[in-house]
Amino acid sequence: MTARCLHILQFRNRSRGFVRLKHNGWFFGGVALGLTIPIAIRIYERLLMLGGVRPIVRWLFWPTSLFLDFGPWTAQRYEVIFVLLLILGNALLYGLLATVLRRASIGVAILLLVVGWIVLPPSDNTLVKRFAKHRAELEQLVQMANHDGRFILIAPGVIKTVDGKEYGVHDAQSVLAPSRWAEYQRLFKAVGMNEGLNRNEKTGDVFLAAHTLGKTEAVATYFGYLYCTNTGGRPYSFPPCMEGSDSAGGRRYRWRKLDSAWYIYEIRVHGSDD
Structure with missing residues (x-):
């Protein structure tokens, strides 16, 4: 026992x-x-x-x-x-x-x-393929944005003018023809840019953007295609348009040149550059 x-x-x-x-x-x-x-x-x-x-x-x-x-x-x-x-x-x-x-x-x-x-944005390879497939629509958006020069922001839910006035979905048709507004929405959806476009009023440079995880500030990454009218020597514009380099990146942003005027461009909401 x-x-x-x-x-x-x-x-x-x-x-x-x-x-x-x-x-x-x-x-x-x-x-x-x-x-x-x-x-x-x-x-x-x-x-x-x-x-x-x-x-x-x-x-x-x-x-x-x-x-x-x-x-x-x-x-x-x-x-x-x-x-x-x-x-x-x-x-x-x-x-x-x-x-x-x-x-x-x-x-x-x-x-x-x-x-x-x-939460990661698409890879560069994916964006390159999308650019090749939808280049005509992207260039059409740039032409439309520069033709409608009174606006610096045209997005699916808001329009902003150069003097700082904002118009929501229901008011947008008071400053933009319904057919024009509908065409912007169609093109944004076709190219997958759910943030619409931002335009530099002085240079005509246009950033066609999308975002990950909505607009949660701590995690949002904005990515898309940047069109520069003339690269280099800008006093104020998007960094790739001012610097004119083929590629660059830090914690806050990165870019990669696609051709003489187009870039893949990514902005990260938080984090300081190295």
Whole structure:
């Protein structure tokens, strides 16, 4: 009887040790992942210099990096130390979540991947193909916008004039012919630009834009096609039109030249340029 009791106690002790080991395994697995992700992001951005990771993706997988965008930390002398603390904080956060959620943390990781995919704008390859398919409609929109020179914003739900007056859907027909308004809506839908167009009144440059995740300021990315009448030497316009370079990018915006006048252009609502 005594031997049997000892055997049961030993089995229970081994079981408890195994459970503790499993708990520690989840914690250290989470810590390892929480360290790997921000380090990989920094290597991608700073060492390999392959471009900036979009803020919403960085926030999803490195949540403590929010402090980099909503504070004066990048201007301080101890930025490196602060970034290291944010990486360590991310590791501890991942470890804690993995310990608490355990198997459910795998589902959370999959959910984050899905959300990241949803909020990202289309790839450049997709936009290049769309441009080739709908170039005629895009050029028609530019011509219409410059013909209707009194407007600086024409969108599916609002029109704004050069003197700052705004007209909603029901009032738009008082300043724009119904057939003209309907044609704008048809073309916006055809080219997939759900933000309409913004026009520089002085230069005639036109940005045909769409957005991800509505207009939620913390996560919105505006992307689309920019038409520059003459690139370079502008005192004020969209950055690609002023600089005239084939490509550029930072945390706030990026672009890629398609031909002599057209660019793929992307604006990110938050984040400072490197």
